[in-house]
Amino acid sequence: MTAVMIGGDPHKGSHTAVAISADECPLGRMQVRACPAQAEQLVAWAQAWPDRAWAVEGAAGLGHLLARQLVAAGEYVVDVPPKLAARVRLLEAGDTNKNDPNDARSVAVAALRSKAPRPVIAEDHAAVLKVWARRHRDLSRARNQAACRLHAVLCDLVPGGVPDEITAARAERILGQIRPWSAAAGARCELAAEFLADIRNLDAQRRAAKNKLAAAVKASGTSLTARVFGVGPVIAGTVIGDVRQVSRFPSRDHFAAYNGTAPVEVSSGNRKIYRLSLRGNRRLNHAIHMAAITQIRHKHSDGRAYYERKIAEGKTRKEALRCLKRRISDAIYAALLADAGQAAAARPEGPGGQPGTSLSPGRPAHTPSAGSSDKPLPGLTPPYGRQPSSWPGPAHRPRIRDSGRLAVLLLPRSCGFPRPGGPESR
Numbered sequence: 490m491t492a493v494m495i496g497g498d499p500h501k502g503s504h505t506a507v508a509i510s511a512d513e514c515p516l517g518r519m520q521v522r523a524c525p526a527q528a529e530q531l532v533a534w535a536q537a538w539p540d541r542a543w544a545v546e547g548a549a550g551l552g553h554l555l556a557r558q559l560v561a562a563g564e565y566v567v568d569v570p571p572k573l574a575a576r577v578r579l580l581e582a583g584d585t586n587k588n589d590p591n592d593a594r595s596v597a598v599a600a601l602r603s604k605a606p607r608p609v610i611a612e613d614h615a616a617v618l619k620v621w622a623r624r625h626r627d628l629s630r631a632r633n634q635a636a637c638r639l640h641a642v643l644c645d646l647v648p649g650g651v652p653d654e655i656t657a658a659r660a661e662r663i664l665g666q667i668r669p670w671s672a673a674a675g676a677r678c679e680l681a682a683e684f685l686a687d688i689r690n691l692d693a694q695r696r697a698a699k700n701k702l703a704a705a706v707k708a709s710g711t712s713l714t715a716r717v718f719g720v721g722p723v724i725a726g727t728v729i730g731d732v733r734q735v736s737r738f739p740s741r742d743h744f745a746a747y748n749g750t751a752p753v754e755v756s757s758g759n760r761k762i763y764r765l766s767l768r769g770n771r772r773l774n775h776a777i778h779m780a781a782i783t784q785i786r787h788k789h790s791d792g793r794a795y796y797e798r799k800i801a802e803g804k805t806r807k808e809a810l811r812c813l814k815r816r817i818s819d820a821i822y823a824a825l826l827a828d829a830g831q832a833a834a835a836r837p838e839g840p841g842g843q844p845g846t847s848l849s850p851g852r853p854a855h856t857p858s859a860g861s862s863d864k865p866l867p868g869l870t871p872p873y874g875r876q877p878s879s880w881p882g883p884a885h886r887p888r889i890r891d892s893g894r895l896a897v898l899l900l901p902r903s904c905g906f907p908r909p910g911g912p913e914s915r
């Protein structure tokens with residue numbers, strides 16, 4: 490455990506830091522203005538405590554820049570969710586006033602008490618994938634918005650409107666056949682032409698963003714697109730960009746809970762009930778959903794055969810789709826683990842990981858149990874790709890967590906994954 494934990498409460502105009510000891514006694518506090526020298530000022534103030542660690546509230550949100558600057562300065566930083574810090578402040582027996590020093594102290598206390606802190610690592614290829622995946626997603630939303638507006642205008646020009654999905658070529662053909670019968674109709678035609686120009690411009694920008702995303706996915710060296718059918722550059726970029734560190738998920742059950750493909754339990758007494766989960770990362774859930782739809786549309790895919798088998802067992806189409814999404818979630822988790830293992834083997838000297846799936850320096854990777862996903866959704870053995878039997882683990886920082894060995898990934902014999910240079914692993 491670190492001797493001093495410094496909690497940071499970041500804001501748009503200022504940042505407040507509070508240092509506490511291992512027994513949660515306050516040691517000092519400082520507030521700096523948000524400026525280019527903010528990290529330098531905080532590090533200079535913290536030189537009095539050589540054995541220190543930083544806890545930044547919302548390191549993936551408002552505290553993103555401050556956390557990255559501290560990491561670049563050689564500091565060890567962990568991310569504390571705002572909800573966790575708020576719970577610490579709410580349950581505090583002493584002063585519970587809502588102010589920046591109390592918030593920063595709550596962040597530090599939450600980091601000290603956390604059993605599994607999430608270290609903030611330097612930005613790697615996953616950050617590049619996240620940037621271009623978000624750009625493609627924003628352009629797609631803007632394109633859909635422009636298409637909806639064009640549909641609305643065409644409903645006033647064409648009887649019945651355009652029932653199907655509209656493209657730039659089809660919209661141009663329809664507008665070429667319209668003869669305005671009034672000044673208002675002429676204005677609507679001009680407006681529709683402007684929407685058509687917007688759609689063409691957005692289509693070009695989206696193609697450029699997709700090409701950049703595809704190049705970034707290829708440069709990352711991930712095997713996700715090859716292992717899982719239906720996962721292309723857009724889905725792979727979304728998954729890797731949001732997951733970042735696959736080692737922070739102890740098993741595929743935890744990963745499924747994170748992406749919302751595992752059902753949630755709402756049991757009471759002797760009644761054991763599971764229902765659809767609306768929690769988790771919805772972007773990641775949508776990416777898995779699109780991969781499932783792609784597999785269902787291709788009759789030769791294993792996902793389509795699995796989907797039809799579930800329907801034959803008496804499940805509805807939605808239930809079968811949920812089972813398939815969980816199956817794809819397990820396959821994605823296995824592929825990310827394999828990529829992280831290969832990258833760790835290539836970099837045995839320290840905490841490593843291929844761009845987009847780097848391992849956490851504070852937690853070792855864990856072994857998913859062979860039948861873990863069969864408990865919430867029976868019969869979900871991922872049949873995708875090949876897996877390495879073992880890999881070396883990352884180095885750990887002893888002042889945050891004790892080091893541990895990296896377990897071996899075990900897979901059932903029925904999956905048909907041969908061990909490199911040996912018999913099949915069980």
